[in-house]
Amino acid sequence: MSTYVDNFPEEAAIVRKAFYTSFVFLALGGVFGLIQTLHRTDFLRFMDSADYYTVLTAHGVFLVIAFTIFFLVGVFTWAVTTSLDRGLEDLRLTKLWFGLMSAGGLAAAITILSGFVGDAPILGALDADVLFTFYTPLEAHPLFYIGLVVFVIGTWVAGADWIRTWWSWRKDNPNERIPLPTFMVITTMIMWYIATLGVAIAIIVFILPWSLGLVESVNPLLTRTLFWYFGHPVVYFWLMPAYMMWYLLLPKLAGGRLFSDPLARVVFVLFLLLSTPVGIHHQYLDPGISEGFKFIAMTNTMFLLLPSFLTAFTVVASMEHGARQNGGTGYLSWLGALPWRDPAFTGMALAGLMFAAGGFSGMVNAGMNINYLVHNSLWVPGHFHLTVGTAVALTFMAGAYWFLPQLTGNKLWSRPLAVGQTVIWFIGMSFMSNAMHRAGLIGMPRRTAEPQYENFGFDAGVGSVAELDAQIALGGALLTVSLLLFFVVIAMTAFNGDSDYTESNSIPTPLSGPEDAPQVLDNLKLWTILAIVLVIIAYSLPLASIIDGRGLFGPGIEPFDPIPFSVVSTTLELTAEHVTGVIR
């Protein structure tokens, strides 16, 4: 019965650093979120509208790349070491990946923030106002792309660190099933390795040489497609740690046990298989990709609902089991027996509830015909503020209330304030995302500081556009209050050194354990091969078609290094010709 920091003091120090780094990015991203909300809704403007894109880039990259991923590497380190009951194999490797991620994140952050200050001494303009998606032909300073690459390499090394630790455990436990938390980490990382290949190729082969002036142009459709090859699974890279916390922590906090270990394994295998071959659903309106390929992507995307529904069932069943252990009765009255006083539980439960709403708006995004109505409208930010902005962010914040005492040995400072923080986030996001969805339905665009036009007015349908703006601004203000409370609670807990926290770091055994799961679920080689095959099926023809249509580096532009690229290009062109001939 000891805390994580008692068992793994060195790993706890690394996890703490990862968490604190993520919180710094959360604070910065949150400030920029408030600024853009107030600017866009015209409630408070103190910057030029041109700077909106610097703010928007910072908000996006700091929150959905830096905050989320720094936090999840901490959670994954905790999960592997706790479930294998052993420390990481080589802490030098651990420090290496943390250093790489920090250096990469810092480089990208410097370039983004330099958008506010103009030319830097010696280096000149470092701007990176390219938003989270860095679509070409928008061009950032090379340091931005280098930072992203170094950051991603850091995550690759982190994955190697966890896999190496698992291999070492497996040598000592040859006949044991992979412990569920480690299984979740490994499947997520295999998905991440497959997914990041797309963005790595996009940056290293095309965008970085272009930003360095080594090649004259890029094929925007190709780099966009490679981005979304990575861009959708990155959503699951954020979500799968949140799912992990719902599977592992919610039942424990509710006083029960996970309903089914086998179902949880099935869910993570399905995410490994289905997360990547769906990215083209972000490109329904892109010209140059045939409708047939988009239809295949839509079909794949709809299959992704299955693991989410399985998760909803398993997690709610586990919570109900816990509530009934605590005296809960009736069809719904058991909800009252859940530990709502615990901010970790309340935050995660509310996050899960909001994720259900995000899932429904996601189905609209995923449907080709309905997507045309909301594409590039404010509906889309409304959707992802429910998913990554609440299901992930609120789960991570709530999780921090459980993790930080485990990592420091300090008691959580002010539980009531922490519960209030999670509830205020829920209320703020209810206001903001509802208005964003409704504004999107009437065609209000996203990614602009000036959503209103002269001699044109949006018809709000219900109420007025001014009311929608007010609702968005109110929501943004409440979210900022919630963030402030979060940082107060976290800071006070981190310095709450006089307290004595003794809750065990153990994870209760599931009601239906790994012995009930078919052995094939642990065959990670099989799932990896299947995942790669699905990616090849989903992407080979569209990529061949895109390259056939516009070339590797855009129309009429010769590649920088003609020898290797011409070989690749000729091969792909021949393949594409053959393939398009077959399709026609």
Next chain:
Amino acid sequence: MRVSKAGLMVLLAFVVPLTVELRTVLAWFNVELTVLESVLVGLAVIAAIVVWATRPPKDEPSAASQ
């Protein structure tokens, strides 16, 4: 109380998205509420929940009857 204070707070928070969405849903039935009317409806629901939550449970005698 029928629910804990924290449980009550979560229940009241849940009223917010319901009230916000109610305005849109009612518009489908040609019932258009102003912001003020929506706020009043929300407050009425919150008041009803608070009254329900602060009453003693059915199996517990109230203070007045003791």
